[in-house]
Amino acid sequence: MSSEKPLTQDFAPRHIGPSPQERQAMLEAVGVPTLEALIEETLPASIRQSEPLSIGPGLSEAEVLEHLRALAAENQVYTSLIGQGYYGTFLPPVIQRNILENPAWYTAYTPYQPEISQGRLEALLNFQTMVADLTGLPVANASLLDEATAAAEGMAVAQRGCKAPRTRFFADRHLHPQTLAVLQTRAEPLGWEVVVGDPEASLEVEGLFGAIFQYPDTLGQIRDLRGPIQRVKAAGGLVVVAADLLALTLLTPPGELGADIAVGSTQRFGVPMGYGGPHAGYIAVREELKRALPGRLVGVSLDARGNRAYRLALQTREQHIRREKATSNICTAQVLPAVIASMYAVYHGPQGLRAIAWEIHRKTSVLAQGLARLGYAPLNPHFFDTLTVPTGSKTEAILAAARARHINLRKVDEGHIGIALDETTTPQVVEAVWAAFGGAMAFAEFTPQAHLPTALRRTSSYLTHPVFNRYHTETELLRYLRRLADRDLALDRAMIPLGSCTMKLNPTAAMLPITWPEFAQLHPFAPLEQAQGYQKLFVQLSRYLAEITGYDAVSLQPNSGAQGEYAGLLAIRAYHRARGEAQRNVCLIPSSAHGTNPASAQMAGMEVVVVACDARGYVDLADLEAKARQYADRLAAVMVTYPSTHGVFEEEIGTLCEIVHRYGGQVYLDGANLNAQVGLAKPGQYGADVSHLNLHKTFAIPHGGGGPGMGPIGVKKHLAPFLPGHPFLDGGTAPVGPVSAAPFGSASILPISYAYIRLLGSEGLRQASQVAILNANYIACRLEPHFPVLYKNARGRVAHECIIDLRPFKAIGITAEDVAKRLIDFGFHAPTMSFPVPGTLMIEPTESESKAELDRFIAAMIAIREEIAQIERGQLKAEESPLHHAPHTVLDLADENWPRKYTRAQGCFPAGQSPLDKYWSPVNRVDNVYGDRHLVCTCPPLEEYAQAAD
Structure with missing residues (x-):
């Protein structure tokens, strides 16, 4: 009997959209015989890795979950009363199920x-x-x-x-x-x-x-x-x-x-x-x-x-x-944690939040009274939820006695212990704390007292808006959350073809562990021995990321891509200073770079010098060398995105790295486009010194409507001593301090990327990159007869994204925004608009979209091109076109006075869109100028809604 895993349990076909048969049809449309041939025409031979990744074979979803269960079991969930900004809390199940675990919320952009x-x-x-x-x-x-x-x-x-x-x-x-x-x-x-x-x-x-x-x-x-x-x-x-x-x-x-x-x-x-x-x-x-x-x-x-x-x-x-x-x-x-927090306030309302706060305070009061009876009167007579207790020479013994009762207290210093209560604290926990201090007392023996300063008690009202005072039953909140979700278009409805943002499938199996108590309920400053499962996951994930990128060391601390950029530049800065070259502060940045690049360089104390791009969208190497030579004694780094922001693998990336190194600089390679390289090329092998890795892009952590993200950095060996430290781990002795509050950043979402890598394995990861490139080239080839594709390499190929040029249509009054809004009528989120080139759309389909969805998008774009052609032929003026009025809403469908020169059906159901599957935009096109001139940044009072409707 074969011991091979049944095909139905193999994850790669679940993640990668096009089937093998569909891939072959797409390759024929692109004009190459095989996927390998396409990759040869897309990636420069000089950067392609020769050896396969050593991740191992992909695991089934069941196997990965079993493995993660074993890791989670090595974490010990104690009651942590450490405080320091982190507290136990109850996540209402209605919010957990309908936001945190709901792809309508977590897959949004x-x-x-x-x-x-x-x-x-x-x-x-x-x-x-x-x-x-x-x-x-x-x-x-x-x-x-x-x-x-x-x-x-x-x-x-x-x-x-x-x-x-x-x-x-x-x-x-x-x-x-x-x-x-x-x-x-x-x-x-x-x-x-x-x-x-x-x-x-x-x-x-x-x-x-x-x-x-x-x-x-x-x-x-x-x-x-x-x-x-x-x-x-x-x-x-x-x-x-x-x-x-x-x-x-x-x-x-x-x-x-x-x-x-x-x-x-x-x-x-x-x-x-x-x-x-x-x-x-x-x-x-x-x-x-x-x-x-x-x-x-x-x-x-x-x-x-x-x-x-x-x-x-x-x-x-x-x-x-x-x-x-x-x-x-x-x-x-x-964004996703912010939505959860906001709905926690909506669900509890002002009275509920106040009641929670008073209950915590009362328990803290009782705790303080009991400690005082035991001879450990807290230092602070006024407090909300946290006490600092003088413990002298008994500090370690008390901490150990608490740990024996599965309670973590905070060691403030050698002679003081901190205790912070929260909404999950029970009377039994308070009694266990007393026991750790050597006392046996009952919670009921004490009467709670207020310990808030009279002069600082709140008298002003808050959360008075109706939204915080209506949805206090599960039924009402459930329906409110559903109404909001129905107004949005997220990845659970349709492809989100955003260039540079990689909106790919977030595997459900990878999402499940984040709510397991063993991962969700650990305090970041709990003793390391209680987090051995996490520590093993961190070590192995870092090894995988190092193997994938060709770097020697990885820090998981940066909790966004921009923070990763910043941490990488701090490492470069510290490296130069350690070598006695503190004057190196110039950062060369191509004109096409992500906006975060120059902002991060400025934050790292560097002077930004812009490098030109040529007509192909490549970094102008002559300009790069001229500026590297000009600033030779001050050159700190270059920041380059690869594949380029224009969606092409530049042929001379190795030369670029060599130029910068020759003049004493370091190469920071932005990892935003790593989705095109995993298993195909390693930045650390073709010349880069440091990269941040967007785990919320390439490695499947969901975008969540704008976060959470993770941006760990990989570095070559010489930069490893300058990865961000943290006082919890090193006592503040590291050459570069922390860039995030917690030692390991947003640790609870790291199991997602870990699971993603284990699910796909070496071959699956490589195949995902290949198909991402195939999908982008398929779209480029299918759309090129209708729209100019702006940048391609010498062999006519794009990387994992392509840019279509809409600037020629400006002469007839049609803009990229018109096309973007018209795509909503077809049920699609627009591609990236006007970046990196104004008046264009940058399209990234990712590997997880099926051929059917790609074809649906292509058909929508071709239909939009025909609507543009009607304007070119003089059949309609731009202001009379469906493009100008998009997106269309049910109010358009119900409009008794329809003065437009196209039918309601053309506007609302373009190219035969099915009424059964129609996504309806809840509003018509939004006036951006009005919004900036009339900023309202809190919930408007109900009277304003009435006034707006008049």
């Missing part, structure tokens, strides 16, 4: 096309409203990466907002340690001095551009910050407050204390600790600072019928427009 993103945009507007209300500041964004990086962004906003050219920033010595470490990492390359001290005892305000205080602080103390805040502001600085949102249901919010900026985490709003993430960080600011706000900002506009519609606002301040002058380098944020 960043809402750049607002008409088909109204559901997630409303959810994010709820998030912004929640943050603004709780912090008492009027403008909040749609999430940041975590609390520590949010604090770093807050520091940067303060520096930009300060009217004087200052470089000193004060940091509260009782910030969470990881936050302080990330602040110091961010400040050093920019030449900013972080002064650490006590806000009351050692705050010297002269010369500060800003200050940050923790509220409540990391030891649990609740301090009245009004005095320090006023002093900093009176001296011309701006104030950031890092605040616990749940505590703010009971405490005076930062805005009312006088803060300019508030930052923090929304993790305890239903998002599991996940050994560090992903969690949605938040930032809120005063009105005057809104244009300095980093990340995404959801606002309100009108559609073509005058109905209210949501959109991303003020996008001109973002990295993809402003580049090295951008507010920040953030591209991916934490």
Whole structure:
């Protein structure tokens, strides 16, 4: 009997869209006999790897899940009362099932096309409203990466907002340690001095551009910050407050204390600790600072019928427009965790959140009373949920006694222990803590008392909007979530052919482990021996990524692609400084680069010098060498995307690397397009020194509507000592500090990429890259008779994406935006619009789309070309065309007055679209200009909806 695995259990055919027979038909259309022949015509021979990957054979879904179960079993789920910004929380099952585990939410893309993103945009507007209300500041964004990086962004906003050219920033010595470490990492390359001290005892305000205080602080103390805040502001600085949102249901919010900026985490709003993430960080600011706000900002506009519609606002301040002058380098944020946190607030409402907070506080009060009876009176008389207890020489014995009861406490220092309670804490846990301190008492013996300072008790209202006061039953919330999901177009409905963003299948089997308690409920600062399953997964995943890329070492810490870029550049910077060449600060960046590249270089303290591209879209090597020679003594790095941003494998990538190395620089190769290389070429072998790897692109972590992402970096051996450190692991001794709050970034989503690699195995990974290239070339060949394909290599091939040129149609009044919006009527998300070339569409089909779906997209594009031809022939003017009025909605179908020169059927059901399968855009085309001029960044009152309808 054969021991081979049945074909039905092989994962590769489940993941890769076209069947072998369909691939052959596609190869015939492309004009090559075999897949290998296509790859030979696409990749330069000089970079193709000769040996297969050593990942091993692909496993079935059942085998991978069994393997991950075994790894998970090596993690020990203790009750962690460590605090430090991470807390146990209850994820309501209705939210877990209908958001976290629902592909309608987790396969959505960043809402750049607002008409088909109204559901997630409303959810994010709820998030912004929640943050603004709780912090008492009027403008909040749609999430940041975590609390520590949010604090770093807050520091940067303060520096930009300060009217004087200052470089000193004060940091509260009782910030969470990881936050302080990330602040110091961010400040050093920019030449900013972080002064650490006590806000009351050692705050010297002269010369500060800003200050940050923790509220409540990391030891649990609740301090009245009004005095320090006023002093900093009176001296011309701006104030950031890092605040616990749940505590703010009971405490005076930062805005009312006088803060300019508030930052923090929304993790305890239903998002599991996940050994560090992903969690949605938040930032809120005063009105005057809104244009300095980093990340995404959801606002309100009108559609073509005058109905209210949501959109991303003020996008001109973002990295993809402003580049090295951008507010920040953030591209991916934490949309999915932000949606979960917002719905936690919607489900519980203001009264429910307040009740949760009071219950935690009451239990903490009882804990404090019992500790005092045992002779361990807490240091802090005022607290919300965290106590710091003097333990002297008994510290280690008490920590060990707690661990024996499966409880983790925080070792603050040799003589103090921290204890932080949360909504999952039971009376039995409190009694077990007392037992660890040597006492046997019953919870019921004590009467809870309030320990909040009278002067800091909250009196202002919050979450008054109806959305936070209606959906408190599971039935109502279930239906609300379904209504929002139905307004969106995500990967569960249709192909999302976004160039450079790789919207591929997120395997269900790979998604399952993220909610297992053994992965979801670990605290990031729990003892390492309790996370052996995670540690083994990290080691093996790092080995796989190193094998795939040809690098020698990998850091899993960066929790977004942009953070990976930043970490890679910090490694290069530290390498040069260690060699006594600190003057090397010039970063060469091609004009076609992703917007995050120049923004990241600026954050790393580098000077950006732009390198030209030639008519083929390749990096102009003559210009590169001239500039490398010009800046030879200062050259730090080049940042290059490969395959190029124009969707082509440049023939001379090896020469490019050699030029930069010759003049003393390092090669940073952006890993955004690694989807075309896995199993075919290794950046570390053809000359690159460092790359970030977008796990949410190539390695199947879902985009989640704009996050979570992960951007680990791979480096050659000489850069390995300069990978980001973390005080939890190295005590702060690493040459480069942390770039993320948690030591291993968003650890709980790493099992997704690990599973993806194990499911496909060596051959499956290679085959996926080959088919990604086939699918792109198939689309390019099929569309070229109708649209110019802008860039191809010398043999007429594109990589895994192609750019079609719509600029010739501008003369007749048709733009790339018109084509993008018309695709919605066909049930497709638009390709990437006007990047890297204005007036074009960049199409990436990925390997997981079937031939049938590719053909459906091709047919839609050909039908749109015929509509353009009608304008060219003079049958319609551009403003009379369906393209101009797209997308069409049910209101168009029901319009009793139809003045247009095409039929309703042509508008709403183009090219015979089936009414049964029709996706209806919930709004007509959104007015972007109106939205930026009339920014509303919190839930509008109901009267405004009524006014908009009048």
